[in-house]
Amino acid sequence: MADTDHAQGHRRRVLILGGGFAGIGAARKLKDADVDVVLVDRNDFHTFQPLLYQVATDLLEPAAVGHPLRDLFHDQPNAAVHQATATAIDPEKREVRFEEMTPIRYDHLVLGLGAQVNFFGVKGAAEHAFPLYTLADAVRLKEHILSRWEAADRDPALIDDGALDIVIVGGGPTGVESAGALAELYHSNFADDYRGIPQDAAHLTLVEGGPVLFSMFKPDIRAYTEKALAKRGVDVLLGEIVASVEPTRVTLRSGKSMPAHTLVWGAGLQGNTILDSLGLDLQKGRRIGVGPDLRVPEHPEIFAVGDAAWITDSETDDVLPQLGSVALQAGEQAGENIGRLLEGRQTSPFRYQDKGTMATIGRGAAVIQLRRGKTIKGKSAALAWGAVHLALLSTGEDRAKAVVDWTWAGFTHERSARITVPT
């Protein structure tokens, strides 16, 4: 529980805000340190964000992608987990305030709060677009899509109104992977589920503001991706930007407009508003600039990691992307550095180990770009993708679940759930 007196007394306390890859990495690294670790997240689970699009497209169940945070620390006696929402950080008092519990004081603070979706002020987007950053987002999107198909089944006039049409915004991993998985869902599953609705009645459109999809990948991967999406019936619009979103229509800046009851927003993040309470000058996307050892220069007892941080690679001077692998490694480095400080040693700088980037477009169609520029595409990439993601999922139990779901999907083209539990 939240004990405000504890921090001054005996053991020092590391408070970690956020149980994502960054927060988990930091907490685990402190397992053997002589310190109390307190991890607080607004949810009672860790989210395996790279697979959220699979929840949204009903290939995985929520529980395969969200793992109980408490489970992850059964074997770490110096760590406590609380479910609460931080409302303010007070660096002077060295304490964090929460909506549901008394403040917690800290000696070291790790900010692994993730980000919020950035709608860039696009008219109607905050009200009508479906982001895909949290597990709740993924469940909400899935249930919305199912509800639109059920509505069109009851009243086919809704098909021309765009009930089944989806516009996906953003040509990065979230947008491309979602578009590919939606195409599979539509053509493999809904074709059987809704026999009365013609196969060509539903349109999927991927909109990207820049000139290419997957700008972080090499040209051969981009070409493969565009072909794979086209083969799956996804229309790709490049150099187009969304101007406004209405419940049943999307309008682009070019003037083009299309019916669509669903707009998936995979196009941008910004820092959590709680960061304002720190009074820092934030970087682009409202991220916290950190030094090479991941400390916030103005408050050397605070570390920022993950999507919340603006981390410059200490070798290349590039700003590191908001990826799970960066978050995990940076979290581990923050934990390592806190351990060093506790022992009176110096911190060490963060160096990101790029183990390659992968994405999947559909069954048997994935892409991998390794560190030295080597690329893999197609079935062998899909196999590697499956193996790596299985290895990354947190526990044996989740692994078993994922195997069941994926094996079935691979062999039978069946999806796992496709149900909507009313709430």
Place this chain on the structure above:
Amino acid sequence: MADTDHAQGHRRRVLILGGGFAGIGAARKLKDADVDVVLVDRNDFHTFQPLLYQVATDLLEPAAVGHPLRDLFHDQPNAAVHQATATAIDPEKREVRFEEMTPIRYDHLVLGLGAQVNFFGVKGAAEHAFPLYTLADAVRLKEHILSRWEAADRDPALIDDGALDIVIVGGGPTGVESAGALAELYHSNFADDYRGIPQDAAHLTLVEGGPVLFSMFKPDIRAYTEKALAKRGVDVLLGEIVASVEPTRVTLRSGKSMPAHTLVWGAGLQGNTILDSLGLDLQKGRRIGVGPDLRVPEHPEIFAVGDAAWITDSETDDVLPQLGSVALQAGEQAGENIGRLLEGRQTSPFRYQDKGTMATIGRGAAVIQLRRGKTIKGKSAALAWGAVHLALLSTGEDRAKAVVDWTWAGFTHERSARITVPT
């Protein structure tokens, strides 16, 4: 879709309200009949109700117990499924009206609507009790219990206020199975998850108005059940009736009162209010009395089956219990009889084949009562229980999932999910 003109034209139409065991049984039996089958349910899934308590206690995920209705009819070309909520039945016009779509006319109607929970007018029960009849009920109960533990973790003063205490009402299968599974959840899982909360801080109380638990079972099974519950720390109060339910307190008619933030209501059902539109004299529990061939005497083109029906066994004259096995068999008989009528043949009376009744109290502790009065208790019953329920789950995929979840639970004492996705 809902086509009001179709019924008069060419093929005759069987409309089935409800996709539970009864409705599914009726629809499947009509697979080869020369008739259009239309099945409508308010949800897009079939619920395997006997395992709802496992969802509520987080041993199974919702998708393991709810199966997409459309999936079940991929191989039945004469069947259509719609998700809609019936609002009225008009036996004169032979049509059913819905909240979300145009009316559907029928030649034969099967009422497999299930039931609603009956709170018997107990003060505060409708507002504060947690029933366990639908999948949404199960998810809601699970999330409530998790939220109470998280709250007590943040503020231990809530423990004395009853945050962790649960009163379970009803000594039938729902109450007993829930009590046993909650005890396992509390002692096996929460002990690890909430290390700061003492093991004896949480109280589970099962309240039954009659003199015994499991009145439908033989005395040796009852004795075993009481012992198994006591061993798991469940207090059993017999001959006690709940007088009022408040958010944090339960009061019994005897005057006894106890703190509890959770009251699980496993104590009674009543017919769906939509049955009022039929203008029939309903039986006890607002169930529809049917003839031996399951037809409603006043409207021979309407069949009533499942929890909605008051079915008298044609051999023993006993009223059949509201069990999944009765619902499934009665549904099949209704389908069979409609098929006979379509062919100009006579209907045949329903005879329930009792294949035994089973229930589980905890890991390795189940009870089975076979038709001829033979009973099985303990580990061998638990194994048989697992095998039968696996066989009953609708498809291979669900079977695989259930195996994964159950095997893990059995070997590691780990639960499957224990997460709350905000909605």
